[in-house]
Amino acid sequence: MTELLPWQLPLWQHVIARVEQQRLPHAVLLTGVAGLGKTLFAAKMVESLLCQSPSKEFHACGHCHSCQLVQAGNHPDHLTIRAEETGKSIKIEQIRALKEKQSLTPSIANWKTVVIESADSMTNSAANSLLKLLEEPQKNTILILTTDAVHRLPITIRSRCQQMHLPAPDHSITLHWLSSQGITADAEQVEKITSLTLDAPFAIVKALETNEWQSYQQVQQDFDQLLQQRANPVQLASQWQQLDLVKVMHQLLSTIKIRLKKHYSEYAEDSKTQQYWQIVDCIVNTIKLVSSSNNYNKTLLIEDFMVSVMRISQTNSVNH
Secondary structure (H helix, E strand, O other): OOOOOHHHHHHHHHHHHHHHOOOOOOEEEEEOOOOOOHHHHHHHHHHHHHOOOOOOOOOOOOOOHHHHHHHHOOOOOEEEEOOOOOOOOEOHHHHHHHHHHHOOOOOOOOOEEEEEOOHHHEOHHHHHHHHHHHHOOOOOEEEEEEEOOHHHOOHHHHOOOEEEEOOOOOHHHHHHHHHHOOOOOOHHHHHHHHHHHOOOHHHHHHHHHHOHHHHHHHHHHHHHHHHOOOOOHHHHHHHHOOOOHHHHHHHHHHHHHHHHHHHHHOOOOOHHHHHHHHHHHHHHHHHHHHHOOOOOOHHHHHHHHHHHHHHHHHHHHHHO
16 A cells, blocks of 8 residues: 655644544645655545545555455546646546546445546646536545646636645655665755755656756856856857756755855845845746746746846946
């Protein structure tokens, strides 16, 4: 059966409390950044809900007929919905099939469970179809939606689900877990990667395995070139085009955070401090634009950010 991860335990206690109070919602929206194991957490909930004799800690027994069917992947009271191909959308036909299944009563367990992975990948028509199901929930049915990007889900869907947020673990917990998995990396290397992965352990593992993080190291040098007004925004924008812009922005936020901490520790309230805070505003605004559901021109957005950074740097150097 599915084992909980160390950073998932606090949220699991919340689930246990809901079960004990008999206040489990008919729809759960499981949120958090990519790489925290939300799919595993959802699977754990499904196992425990379908188990015929779960423990006091709401763990599935692993032995009953229902648990055996879950482990075999063919439990008649459970359905998992995901995009048919990586990078594709969840289609309306998949939600319609779900609605037909939900009209039936549980055949073995006390509950019927549904997991919709990466729910933000639903097409508009699929989301609208799901909305009707959420507005008229079936008895003894629990839907669990997972998403790395809750802002991409329609507000109508979000408002009809009980959100359960899975936070990223403390850095020390991440390091201990990596060590327990036999994953070796020096502290400096991990520190660089965490700014890209937002401390999500599975994302860190992926970055280490693929060396993806190395392609972002150049961003640090590019940023310093922008601050010194020695960069060509058009040329740099074409290079950053290949990168995940959200990761780039979070990396820069981490960089500025470190530099600001150093400034304040040295009691240095100078033009650099003001400059960094202005750039933080630019980064936050860029993240908001990228995270919105609106279409945007990535190249123009990058160029605009770079020009803004150079303008802030120039203004501060002139004024001081």
